[in-house]
Amino acid sequence: MFNNIIAIIAISFITVGIIWAIGNFTHPAKESTTTHIKGVLLVAQDNLFNGTNPDIIVTVNVPKKLVVLNKDFVRHDLIVDKLNINTAYISPEQDFTTAIASKNPGTFEYYCSLHPMTMRGKIIIKAA
Ligand SMILES: [Cu+2]
Structure with missing residues (x-):
């Protein structure tokens, strides 16, 4: 029982991590293109x-x-x-x-x- 809970928590973290990674890949943070322009x-x-x-x-x-x-x-x-x-x-x-x-x-x-x-x-x- 306890092991199942640990497994569920671990899978949850992995799932969230994968979704986060995919989100970063498809929607990368916008870099300012103006900061270097004088x-x-x-x-x-x-x-x-x-x-x-x-x-x-x-x-x-x-x-x-x-x-x-x-x-x-x-x-x-x-x-x-x-x-x-x-x-x-x-x-x-x-x-x-x-x-x-x-x-x-x-x-x-x-x-x-x-x-x-x-x-x-x-x-x-x-x-x-
Ligand atoms: Cu004016």
Whole structure:
């Protein structure tokens, strides 16, 4: 009797182990493909970018990836007139990827056209 219980428990563990192994094989954990990509993430939330509208530093002739993610309840966009960046309206939970690139150094303002009073910061292109 006691041996039967031990056997049932052992078989249960083996069964669960096999199911777990098959699950891992058919549904492997997703590896993040973005962690090694250098770039800038601006999260639009509470009518600010990243809470502080941070300066973004970019080197001349070294394009930098820019992802704008909208975690707000209203639409936002990001525009840099002189760098020809315009994400168009980004809906809540949507994102848009673009690039910051310039052949010339300078300071350029980025802003949201819907909330230009609060969502405004600087892109600084520095010499190489
Ligand atoms: Cu906005």
